[in-house]
Amino acid sequence: MIEIEGLVKRYREVKVLDNINLKINDGEIFGVVGVSGVGKSTLLRCLNLLEQWQEGSIKIDEIHIKNLKSKKLREFRKNMGMVFQNFSLIERETVFQNISFPLRCWGYSKEEIKKKVTELAKVVGIEDKLQERPKNLSGGQKQRVGIARALILNPKYLLCDECTSALDPKTTNSILELLKTLNEKYNITIVVVTHEMRVVKSICHRMAIIEGGSIAEMGKVEDIFNENSIYLRNLTGEENLGEKEDYSIIKIPQEEYETVVGILKENKINYGK
Amino acid sequence: MGQGSRLIEYLPTVIVPAIWTTLEMIFVSAILSIIFGMIFGTVLILTDEKGLLPNKVIHFILGKITDVIRAFPTMILIVALIPLTRIVIGTSIGANAAIFAITIGCTPFATRMTENALQTVDSDLVLMAKSVGASNLQIVSKVLFVEALPVLVSNFTIMLINMLNMSAMAGAVGAGGLGAVALTYGYQRFDNAIMYFVVAILIVIVLLIQGLAKIIYDKLK
């Protein structure tokens, strides 16, 4: 369980996180949403101590993590897999080498590495790409590699920072599907940071909306979407998310639509009507 | 060949040995400069404000020493180093003395080249490595140097060509090698054929270095 109490984080004088209180239970998928620059990534990075903070505490599985140092800190991080928005793959290495990176850091034998990587590559669905370089993969495949690397040390937690934001809607769905499977099948607790509402809506159990550095709202995802509070509407741009909607269709605001149609007409481009 | 040129006569006795001396000087001082440059460049990256082990004092001092040595014009540096060269090597003439001077002259360059190459690595990769519990040494060896290797190679190629330049200048103050041959026979004895022949050899060496570096770079990329 992750327990955050009274967390305050400042960069110099600027308060980025202000009194965050949050509990994330084992086995759940928890979503953290908020507008850009509100401190979502900062909060997530506090969880594996990539960032330090000034006040408050974070306990993970009953351990205060703030003062973990050197070897203890590195051991602790093994239990917190992290997935990145831009995949963070080593471009000069193959998929196999990328996935095995954490194992190589922890001194696993060649045989163990081969066995674990091959197994996990099957789970995430990139077993046929192991000898490719990242540049030859699609975005979705790259993120599968990123997820496999984050899972290779068998972490209990998976921290995802905008892990689908660089992907198209269809690929996003397939990655979300994968995260859901990992959660259900392997009981991995997942924290998802995102500004995409459809991400939380489709996989998260509970969520928190961050505004102005603190938690504006927290609860079950369906409750929050049903209630459709001002905070949620701020994030979604007044759309009514309580009703069933097809999020795979990207909405273009009316004026923007008119302009585009205008340009198409002007240039005598047949736009299919 | 111009009349009175002794190029053919000197080819086996003077020029060929000079080629070997020059190659030896470049080779040994390149290896030394690259080793020291990679160490100091890594220290600069590590001790940077945003580095893995921020340390203002070390970063500042190392950075300043690097810049000061780089500010010296090559020829003046070689001459200014003569007393130190005498103490360390025992003499200020010959290939070993030149290797000492060139290494000191090129290490700051190699340091900045290393720093520059490592800076090209995406900082998210460092976060990634930290997040899986990699140690600082592992981040440097398994991420930074792996990802920066092609840039490192192309940066060091520039340095190598600079070194050829330096070794030729060192020839003027008793280092031997092609630079000394060009100066003694070309400049002092007005044997233009020998001078231009030496220049041609230097051009060939530059082209060889660049060609080889290109092949290595393409392989690594």
Ligand SMILES: Nc1ncnc2c1ncn2[C@@H]1O[C@H](COP(=O)(O)OP(=O)(O)OP(=O)(O)O)[C@@H](O)[C@H]1O
């Ligand atoms: N190293 C830093 N130094 C100073 N300020 C920082 C630093 N990192 C982040 N910030 C500031 O902290 C605030 C929160 O940043 P953070 O990256 O956590 O936001 P975010 O919610 O993840 O935004 P986004 O959706 O754009 O990723 C921003 O205003 C940012 O400018």
Ligand SMILES: [Mg+2]
């Ligand atoms: Mg962010």
